[in-house]
Amino acid sequence: MQWTPEHAQWPEQHFDITSTTRSPAHKVEAYRGHLQRTYQYAWANDDISALTASNLLKKYAEKYSGILEGPADRPVLSSYSDAPSGLVNGRKNDGEPWQPPLASDAVYPLSCVPEVLAAGKAGLRAPTSAGHAADEQLKGAEPHLLDLVSSEIIAQGPPLDWADIAGLDLVKAVLKEEVLWPVLRSDAFSGLTASPRSILLFGPRGTGKTLLGRCLAGQLGATFFKIAGSGLVAKWLGEAEKIIHASFLVARCRQPAVIFVSDIDVLLSAQVSEEHSPVSRMRTEFLMQLDTVLTSAEDQIVVICATSKPEEIDESLRRYFMKRLLIPLPDSTARHQMIVQLLSQHNYCLSDKEFALLVQRTEGFSGLDVAHLCQEAAVGPLHAMPATDLSAIMPGQLRPVTYQDFENAFCKIQPSISQKELDMYVEWNKMFGCSQ
Numbered sequence: 001m002q003w004t005p006e007h008a009q010w011p012e013q014h015f016d017i018t019s020t021t022r023s024p025a026h027k028v029e030a031y032r033g034h035l036q037r038t039y040q041y042a043w044a045n046d047d048i049s050a051l052t053a054s055n056l057l058k059k060y061a062e063k064y065s066g067i068l069e070g071p072a073d074r075p076v077l078s079s080y081s082d083a084p085s086g087l088v089n090g091r092k093n094d095g096e097p098w099q100p101p102l103a104s105d106a107v108y109p110l111s112c113v114p115e116v117l118a119a120g121k122a123g124l125r126a127p128t129s130a131g132h133a134a135d136e137q138l139k140g141a142e143p144h145l146l147d148l149v150s151s152e153i154i155a156q157g158p159p160l161d162w163a164d165i166a167g168l169d170l171v172k173a174v175l176k177e178e179v180l181w182p183v184l185r186s187d188a189f190s191g192l193t194a195s196p197r198s199i200l201l202f203g204p205r206g207t208g209k210t211l212l213g214r215c216l217a218g219q220l221g222a223t224f225f226k227i228a229g230s231g232l233v234a235k236w237l238g239e240a241e242k243i244i245h246a247s248f249l250v251a252r253c254r255q256p257a258v259i260f261v262s263d264i265d266v267l268l269s270a271q272v273s274e275e276h277s278p279v280s281r282m283r284t285e286f287l288m289q290l291d292t293v294l295t296s297a298e299d300q301i302v303v304i305c306a307t308s309k310p311e312e313i314d315e316s317l318r319r320y321f322m323k324r325l326l327i328p329l330p331d332s333t334a335r336h337q338m339i340v341q342l343l344s345q346h347n348y349c350l351s352d353k354e355f356a357l358l359v360q361r362t363e364g365f366s367g368l369d370v371a372h373l374c375q376e377a378a379v380g381p382l383h384a385m386p387a388t389d390l391s392a393i394m395p396g397q398l399r400p401v402t403y404q405d406f407e408n409a410f411c412k413i414q415p416s417i418s419q420k421e422l423d424m425y426v427e428w429n430k431m432f433g434c435s436q
Ligand SMILES: Nc1ncnc2c1ncn2[C@@H]1O[C@H](COP(=O)(O)OP(=O)(O)OP(=O)(O)O)[C@@H](O)[C@H]1O
Pocket: 164, 165, 166, 167, 168, 204, 205, 206, 207, 208, 209, 210, 211, 212, 262, 306, 307, 308, 330, 334, 338, 366, 367, 368, 369, 371
């Protein structure tokens, strides 16, 4: 959307700081709340760029600074204007480098608990009472577990924009309308319209489930916790239960947070039999934590679970997921977008007709299959060079990628999902899914 003169009015409408505000501390709190909501509103509504939002907020911060009495109040204000972390940084394409909600060097050296607490409090939101309790519990947590959460579970990296994920328009719309907005505007969405805190993304492997989780976290300005269900079992079985506990604990201190659990079937499979086995303890811990998230009205934590085997989830546990969304194979438009995007960094020579053929021939491919196919085709020009010339070749000297390279790639890369599996997802979606 374009910036228009009407936008000049929204800060005034949202900055209703009046003389009825009682104490300086109260004023600061009120100011913070208004600042945050205004910021979030404009950013989420895509009305203005991050830079414009930031400039406007600075302008209004100056204007309203007069009502804030006492030197002790000022640092609170300047911490917002100096470090508009989270949401603004969560926007892409505004010419500003993205930073995670907390600067990466603020991601704690976890042997030091006070720093952990400080980092947790540096987020946009004021800590909730559950957040305070989590802060306290964090003091007693095992440092090596916190270290592990910091290094292996909290994902760093640039945020994704919705446009970075090809296709999946329906799912993106649901996530924006039913999760993103209600979290950003929790003041407006409450009761029955409150955000679903637990979502199951199911569908074939390599279709963008993880990308969606990452994107949602970025758009929320949330810390992204990425737990691999299979990794817990394979790498950390002995400690998996404690790792889950520690991840949720840190998430409570680092709100807003998105906890993404891939291969959730590993934890919630109906096959888990022995009552006190490590997997069963892991499951119990996860469900306990999930339950707390679902019943806490004030915490801003969204749990997104993903699976390519939804049928393995114990049927009594399906109810834990308030939204169950099928992530299907990419349609022709999405495959076209992906191929164009993947080839954009390469020199290629493909006619419109050849593009159309590629889109047609990749029917049944997952996004990951398409990526593999393009990778394989892109190395075609390199394979065509005599080995002796490779050491001296400059990138610009390579011949363009052609349709023949794709012909060769098709011999090696096949769709990885069978029709039988696809039928199963459709059936499961009909029975238990939320998108038809
Ligand atoms: N819709 C998409 N748009 C762009 N790229 C995609 C899309 N779907 C898949 N990809 C490509 O496939 C890769 C894997 O995607 P992702 O990890 O999100 O899949 P997934 O559904 O989580 O798979 P799994 O079930 O194996 O965990 C991405 O890094 C990207 O290259």
